[in-house]
Amino acid sequence: MNTTSVTLRLLDKADKEILKLPRTVKGALYDFQHKFKANPQATGLQLKQLKGDSRLWSARVNDEYRALLLRLADSDWLIVSVKHRKEVYENLDRLSYGINQVTGGIEYVDLQVVEESVLRRTAPAPPTPTPRAQPELAQPEPLFARFSDHQLTDLGVAEPLVPVIRTLTTEEQLLGLIEYAPQLTGEILLSLFDGKSYEEVLEQVTAPVAAPEPVDTEDFQTAAERPATMVTTTDEALREALEGEDFGRWKVFLHPTQSKLVERDYSGPARVGGGPGTGKTIVALHRVKHLVEQLPQGRNKQVLLTTYNKNLAADLRARLLELGGEQLLSRVDISHVDQLALRVVRGAEPGSTKQTIDDNQVLREWRAMLDELGETTWDAEFLHDEWTQVILGQAVASRTDYFRARRAGRGRNITRSERAEIWQLAEKFTQRLDRLGRQTWAQVAERAARLEMERERRMQIVEQQRAEHGGLDNIHLQDGSAGWLRHRYRHIVVDEAQDLRPGHWKMLRAMVARDRNDIFLVGDTHQRIYNNQVTLGSLGINIRGRSAKLTLSYRTTRQILGSALGVLSGESFDDLDGNAETLAGYRSVLSGALPELHPSADWEAEREAITELISQWDDIPLEQIAICVPTNAMAQQVAVSLAQSGIRAVEIGPDGPRGDDGVHIGTMFRFKGLEYQRMIIAGVSEGLVPRTEVIGMQRTDALRYRRELQRARSLLFVATTRSRDSLAIFWHGTPSRFLAPLLAS
Numbered sequence: 018m019n020t021t022s023v024t025l026r027l028l029d030k031a032d033k034e035i036l037k038l039p040r041t042v043k044g045a046l047y048d049f050q051h052k053f054k055a056n057p058q059a060t061g062l063q064l065k066q067l068k069g070d071s072r073l074w075s076a077r078v079n080d081e082y083r084a085l086l087l088r089l090a091d092s093d094w095l096i097v098s099v100k101h102r103k104e105v106y107e108n109l110d111r112l113s114y115g116i117n118q119v120t121g122g123i124e125y126v127d128l129q130v131v132e133e134s135v136l137r138r139t140a141p142a143p144p145t146p147t148p149r150a151q152p153e154l155a156q157p158e159p160l161f162a163r164f165s166d167h168q169l170t171d172l173g174v175a176e177p178l179v180p181v182i183r184t185l186t187t188e189e190q191l192l193g194l195i196e197y198a199p200q201l202t203g204e205i206l207l208s209l210f211d212g213k214s215y216e217e218v219l220e221q222v223t224a225p226v227a228a229p230e231p232v233d234t235e236d237f238q239t240a241a242e243r244p245a246t247m248v249t250t251t252d253e254a255l256r257e258a259l260e261g262e263d264f265g266r267w268k269v270f271l272h273p274t275q276s277k278l279v280e281r282d283y284s285g286p287a288r289v290g291g292g293p294g295t296g297k298t299i300v301a302l303h304r305v306k307h308l309v310e311q312l313p314q315g316r317n318k319q320v321l322l323t324t325y326n327k328n329l330a331a332d333l334r335a336r337l338l339e340l341g342g343e344q345l346l347s348r349v350d351i352s353h354v355d356q357l358a359l360r361v362v363r364g365a366e367p368g369s370t371k372q373t374i375d376d377n378q379v380l381r382e383w384r385a386m387l388d389e390l391g392e393t394t395w396d397a398e399f400l401h402d403e404w405t406q407v408i409l410g411q412a413v414a415s416r417t418d419y420f421r422a423r424r425a426g427r428g429r430n431i432t433r434s435e436r437a438e439i440w441q442l443a444e445k446f447t448q449r450l451d452r453l454g455r456q457t458w459a460q461v462a463e464r465a466a467r468l469e470m471e472r473e474r475r476m477q478i479v480e481q482q483r484a485e486h487g488g489l490d491n492i493h494l495q496d497g498s499a500g501w502l503r504h505r506y507r508h509i510v511v512d513e514a515q516d517l518r519p520g521h522w523k524m525l526r527a528m529v530a531r532d533r534n535d536i537f538l539v540g541d542t543h544q545r546i547y548n549n550q551v552t553l554g555s556l557g558i559n560i561r562g563r564s565a566k567l568t569l570s571y572r573t574t575r576q577i578l579g580s581a582l583g584v585l586s587g588e589s590f591d592d593l594d595g596n597a598e599t600l601a602g603y604r605s606v607l608s609g610a611l612p613e614l615h616p617s618a619d620w621e622a623e624r625e626a627i628t629e630l631i632s633q634w635d636d637i638p639l640e641q642i643a644i645c646v647p648t649n650a651m652a653q654q655v656a657v658s659l660a661q662s663g664i665r666a667v668e669i670g671p672d673g674p675r676g677d678d679g680v681h682i683g684t685m686f687r688f689k690g691l692e693y694q695r696m697i698i699a700g701v702s703e704g705l706v707p708r709t710e711v712i713g714m715q716r717t718d719a720l721r722y723r724r725e726l727q728r729a730r731s732l733l734f735v736a737t738t739r740s741r742d743s744l745a746i747f748w749h750g751t752p753s754r755f756l757a758p759l760l761a762s
């Protein structure tokens with residue numbers, strides 16, 4: 018046997034078993050993997066084949082514990098389990114392994130462990146009735162009676178589990194089975210249990226992970242390389258999994274649908290959609306790592322990782338550091354997109370002292386100006402949106418151009434004379450900002466886009482000249498020529514893509530050459546919380562044919578997910594490219610309690626009820642609890658109520674939580690990208706969610722009303738999907754219309 022380069026991997030789920038082992042055993046396992054890789058045949062390891070079986074082996078971890086290994090090839094081994102010595106050698110028939118015929122992935126099942134787990138969740142049988150006193154008890158219907166064995170295995174259920182599956186009669190038992198079953202079996206059974214049809218599961222769960230080629234169920238080495246086999250792939254990943262008390266599984270075990278997207282070679286820009294918690298950010302991070310690994314050696318930052326705010330960018334940096342250390346970080350520019358745009362603009366205007374103001378400040382400026390002018394025809398929000406989306410967004414440079422500008426999706430039609438009025442107001446507003454030495458983020462984005470597009474154009478001219486004159490040397494280079502210019506990045510990865518402005522996209526497009534794997538973006542339009550509707554194709558980013566969707570939530574329980582989907586019901590969403598996008602197939606294998614619904618008579622009573630609930634939660638750190646409210650004022654009021662009961666709280670500001678200690682409180686806008694163990698959403702009352710002003714728009718501007726309503730829904734959807742384990746929704750007075758499906762069920 019070749020002992021020089023032994024590959025040792027760890028199968029998904031074995032790590033969960035390992036996490037439960039005593040500390041000393043984990044330490045021993047760490048030493049074991051070193052020794053094993055040095056020489057599997059070393060006497061101390063007592064490597065032996067189980068039961069004459071050709072692939073399953075056991076090896077000694079310490080006096081008490083044994084590792085069970087599958088031998089994939091001569092020097093390629095896979096740890097499938099770590100068990101107490103007494104549990105290894107009895108009844109070997111219960112240990113089953115094989116290659117799933119649908120996915121081509123390696124699966125391992127210990128039937129005894131599964132059966133015991135099911136049994137633990139089985140309610141004790143009622144006392145045996147005396148023959149005469151009781152009528153015969155009806156046997157409960159098995160959960161999956163309506164599906165044949167063939168149907169189950171065709172969907173990808175692990176064949177050895179079929180007999181146990183036939184015995185299941187309760188949800189609890191099913192959850193017991195899923196805990197120790199291969200990942201796909203769990204996903205399939207829960208989807209069927211939750212009411213999906215065979216065909217739906219085939220399309221939504223099985224097809225995305227099915228092997229594209231016929232599966233050879235004897236070829237374990239090929240199987241180990243398929244995305245469907247969830248294993249650690251590198252030494253580092255194995256060490257990580259063995260070392261960590263609560264290591265980040267996301268770093269090591271990607272879902273097959275995730276790893277395919279990470280590793281694919283795309284002929285151009287690609288997009289990954291998917292509901293909250295499906296691991297879009299995780300995919301973006303792994304994609305960055307993958308792209309960096311393909312780069313030639315160097316020191317420069319050829320990959321840009323960007324997102325829409327500072328807080329999220331900081332989080333991306335921390336997670337990328339966790340994933341690949343300083344070495345990976347050294348090749349990646351991580352910047353939030355506004356900051357990036359500002360950098361471009363400052364680069365072009367080094368002396369500029371302009372202050373950049375956020376949307377709230379801009380609206381205050383609009384209002385101040387309208388007040389001063391005594392102008393009442395138009396409201397500040399409308400003018401701000403019109404200016405940002407139509408005038409700035411389409412780079413409209415003159416009044417005449419504005420008369421011709423497209424206003425798709427902008428709400429009510431406006432006449433020519435109204436356009437003239439708006440144009441005049443917009444001009445006045447721009448001058449006012451100039452005078453005050455201020456600029457808006459939308460202006461910065463558009464300016465940055467123009468500068469970058471101009472820069473790219475100069476590069477293209479030089480390229481063209483180079484082609485025509487046969488080399489740079491033959492071109493007469495003038496001062497300021499672009500001969501030395503290169504695209505700023507080789508690859509751009511965007512997280513939370515749904516909230517970037519058109520200007521951002523134009524800037525990013527110009528920063529990277531149109532090439533394979535140029536732009537990779539992840540986002541979910543159901544979570545769009547700003548009014549930045551874009552059609553990427555029209556901005557030069559063509560994702561057609563390179564669009565995919567993740568559907569398995571790793572964050573939220575099925576129960577919370579059901580409520581979150583209820584909040585969205587009846588609304589339609591786009592795919593960032595003008596087509597419809599749905600959450601079909603969105604699911605979870607995590608289970609928990611149903612969300613709690615708490616009505617109150619008024620706001621004060623609601624705050625009391627919230628305080629009361631939190632004071633009962635003394636089993637988790639306060640930082641794992643968050644309260645989300647519709648307005649800043651309400652956030653402050655909740656903080657005061659909590660303080661009066663001695664509960665510490667911190668508010669979440671634009672840059673994240675202002676402090677470490679206490680329950681996090683914030684408005685719905687602040688929760689994007691965050692997650693908590695327990696979430697409270699408060700003030701979900703009609704008039705607050707959606708706001709009264711939005712409801713009023715129904716009469717004045719139907720299109721705007723629909724857009725604002727969708728945004729309010731999305732905000733609530735984002736808030737509901739931040740919680741991992743439990744969700745409590747509070748309101749006073751009339752509950753929000755968005756809660757109707759939850760109240761009806």
Ligand SMILES: Nc1ncnc2c1ncn2[C@@H]1O[C@H](COP(=O)(O)OP(=O)(O)OP(=O)(O)O)[C@@H](O)[C@H]1O
Pocket residue numbers: 266267268270271272275291292293294295296297298299300541544570571572689690691692738
């Ligand atoms: N393969 C995986 N294994 C384990 N955990 C995972 C995996 N993928 C994602 N997660 C976990 O699921 C949670 C959600 O992941 P992530 O933040 O990437 O989702 P998202 O789709 O970007 O969510 P959102 O749209 O709500 O921002 C995180 O806690 C992440 O660590």
